[in-house]
Amino acid sequence: MEDRAYADAYRASIDDPESFWHRAAEQIDWFEFPTSILDTDANGTPRWFRGGKLNTAWLALDRHVAAGRGDDVALIYDSPVTGHIDRYTYTELTERVSRVAGGLAALGVARGDRVIVYMPMIPEAVIAMLACARLGAVHSVVFGGFAAPELAVRIDDAKPKVVLSASCGIEFQTVIPYKPLLDEAIELAEAKPTRTVIVQRPQCKAALIEDRDLDWASWEAESDTVGWVEVDAWDPLYILYTSGTTGRPKGVVRDNGGHAVALNYSMGAIYGCDAGDVYWAASDVGWVVGHSYIVYGPLIKGCATVLYEGKPVRTPDAGAIWRVIAEHGVKTFFVAPTAFRAVKKEDPNAELKDRYDISCLRYLFVAGERLDPPTYEWLKSTVHTPVIDHWWQTETGWSICANMMGVADAPSAPTRPGSPSFPVPGYDLKVFDEDGKELGPDGEGNVVIKAPLPPGTLPTIWGDHARFHEAYWSRYPGFYLTGDGGYRDADGYVYIMGRVDDVMNVAGHRLSTGELEEVVAAHPAVAECAVVGIADEDKGQVPLGLVVLKDGVNTEGAALEAELVQMVRRQLGAFANFKQALVVPRLPKTRSGKILRQVIRKMADGDAFETPSTIDDPAILEEIEAAFDERRVGVGRAG
Numbered sequence: 001m002e003d004r005a006y007a008d009a010y011r012a013s014i015d016d017p018e019s020f021w022h023r024a025a026e027q028i029d030w031f032e033f034p035t036s037i038l039d040t041d042a043n044g045t046p047r048w049f050r051g052g053k054l055n056t057a058w059l060a061l062d063r064h065v066a067a068g069r070g071d072d073v074a075l076i077y078d079s080p081v082t083g084h085i086d087r088y089t090y091t092e093l094t095e096r097v098s099r100v101a102g103g104l105a106a107l108g109v110a111r112g113d114r115v116i117v118y119m120p121m122i123p124e125a126v127i128a129m130l131a132c133a134r135l136g137a138v139h140s141v142v143f144g145g146f147a148a149p150e151l152a153v154r155i156d157d158a159k160p161k162v163v164l165s166a167s168c169g170i171e172f173q174t175v176i177p178y179k180p181l182l183d184e185a186i187e188l189a190e191a192k193p194t195r196t197v198i199v200q201r202p203q204c205k206a207a208l209i210e211d212r213d214l215d216w217a218s219w220e221a222e223s224d225t226v227g228w229v230e231v232d233a234w235d236p237l238y239i240l241y242t243s244g245t246t247g248r249p250k251g252v253v254r255d256n257g258g259h260a261v262a263l264n265y266s267m268g269a270i271y272g273c274d275a276g277d278v279y280w281a282a283s284d285v286g287w288v289v290g291h292s293y294i295v296y297g298p299l300i301k302g303c304a305t306v307l308y309e310g311k312p313v314r315t316p317d318a319g320a321i322w323r324v325i326a327e328h329g330v331k332t333f334f335v336a337p338t339a340f341r342a343v344k345k346e347d348p349n350a351e352l353k354d355r356y357d358i359s360c361l362r363y364l365f366v367a368g369e370r371l372d373p374p375t376y377e378w379l380k381s382t383v384h385t386p387v388i389d390h391w392w393q394t395e396t397g398w399s400i401c402a403n404m405m406g407v408a409d410a411p412s413a414p415t416r417p418g419s420p421s422f423p424v425p426g427y428d429l430k431v432f433d434e435d436g437k438e439l440g441p442d443g444e445g446n447v448v449i450k451a452p453l454p455p456g457t458l459p460t461i462w463g464d465h466a467r468f469h470e471a472y473w474s475r476y477p478g479f480y481l482t483g484d485g486g487y488r489d490a491d492g493y494v495y496i497m498g499r500v501d502d503v504m505n506v507a508g509h510r511l512s513t514g515e516l517e518e519v520v521a522a523h524p525a526v527a528e529c530a531v532v533g534i535a536d537e538d539k540g541q542v543p544l545g546l547v548v549l550k551d552g553v554n555t556e557g558a559a560l561e562a563e564l565v566q567m568v569r570r571q572l573g574a575f576a577n578f579k580q581a582l583v584v585p586r587l588p589k590t591r592s593g594k595i596l597r598q599v600i601r602k603m604a605d606g607d608a609f610e611t612p613s614t615i616d617d618p619a620i621l622e623e624i625e626a627a628f629d630e631r632r633v634g635v636g637r638a639g
């Protein structure tokens, strides 16, 4: 079934990882080549490329200019919400990045210092990230959809010297002022940054606080350009916060060396791209997809990358994706399935596609959530290219399973609905049962990866190595716990069926039950609550809250629900899509008091489940079922 070239590459990476990644490391330019390929750090974590010296921004920019490619397009900013299409060559982008790096250096930012980037999808977001990388500073991009308290939590964890932000984002036609959110977050945070720099957008002028806030345009114009700082392969490039199983986000750390090697490898081997190709990842710089494949991967490879400030629909219509592909000559396109579900809803027969010539498109990749078979079939019949589901996580930074387009210049095997195909070289994937016994074909269990994880994957959690160990390595020692459940079929195709922990995936956005429950539980009428992610035709999953009222509280369910919805929007962000909260008499729990969230989720989804033998009182399930029927909760009951 598997293509021979893929099978050979995979085997080589597992049998002799050091030789495999040595060869991949030779494909990027180092100031000093690593002294060892695979080593162990002081925490006992396997690490790649000890002793290597490099600079990731130099790799992504200056190097291409030096190689005579300065006039090639590096960044295409396509913003239907503002009517802009701007192109930056490698020379132009390098110049702006080195000037912004100079501005940051003048504010006291040096190697190892943290900088938070809280920005919409504008070129300055990309420039900010690369400017940090140029200085060896550590950026932490916070998705613009996060509300102030979530930004504050990240500020307190990363302790940035400077925050880079903008006056507003634009969602469809709505201008969303960022500055009040930033001001509130800094007010809430203890680790207050000394400076903020604000891009003043014409759609909204932010009031600047004297002695703290700087206007980006004049700050950049008055700054000197600076050179790059040589960093160690193990130095952190960035921290990206992601939802864990508790309310506190985890700061996933990415190092410079492994990241550069892995992304460079992936651009060719997985995405079939080379220098000069146009690559478009329709995500957001606030997510890992944005880090790896809007910014670093395409630029390290010398591609032109598309930064799209718009939506798949209503900016202005469901033909937006096809328009961008055609207009910029996109070769490889990467998006979350939810985007195509939105397109399919508005343009079921993809008639708007016929307005555009998308013959430039070679590969269509999707990730971020499971590619449901109906969307897969719709895409297969809509585009002329392979439709490739690939699976990965913030923690890994690049894909664990994919159908590789560059290994044999063809799909490594026919794709199958519902499957991201095979493990990528470097990932020794296994499926374990609860006791750690490896399952054979079709046996569904916990998907794990045998150590060492390949280059580019997380070496630790920022400031909390114990959590890194506890979250990923304690369940099955020697194996990384992905948190996803799944199986392999008899031909080796992997199927990822969803999270087996308390993480949910809403429109490709990762959320934890814990962070939502913290908000809901703070309502004065709520005694206790559970939030689970239930199936949704558009968003993949949406959160559903079950709340138990405090004794003596007499509140109307609808009013309470409306208040909780507002609280989640204000505390966490609208993108959480928290819209349903049901009052129930009790929550199903085990005798030791653990809430049975998986059971609630399965009941809402209409999936079969076994009543756990440890359940405190099985009668509760009937009450919940009745509440679900009454409110028509879940896709099945919605009618």
Ligand code: COA
Pocket: 143, 144, 145, 146, 169, 171, 176, 282, 283, 284, 287, 288, 289, 311, 312, 335, 336, 338, 339, 342, 367, 368, 369, 506, 507, 508, 509, 539, 573, 574, 575, 576, 577
């Ligand atoms: N800033 C402020 N608000 C935001 C926001 C942002 N960056 N992103 C989303 N929101 C708001 C939306 O405006 C909407 O608000 P509303 O309830 O007032 O209407 C709400 O959050 C829900 O957003 P979402 O579910 O994302 O729907 P959408 O219609 O805005 O966008 C998609 C639909 C498909 C474009 C979007 O969900 C998406 O791009 N998902 C993929 C995410 C991704 O790339 N993940 C990485 C893996 S590939």
Ligand code: AMP
Pocket: 242, 288, 366, 367, 368, 369, 370, 371, 389, 390, 391, 392, 393, 394, 395, 420, 482, 483, 484, 496, 497, 498, 499, 505, 508, 509, 510
């Ligand atoms: P994030 O860290 O935000 O990228 O989310 C990672 C999670 O999204 C994974 O653990 C999966 O649960 C889910 N996910 C991402 N890509 C896929 C995919 N192709 N198929 C199934 N689930 C996916």
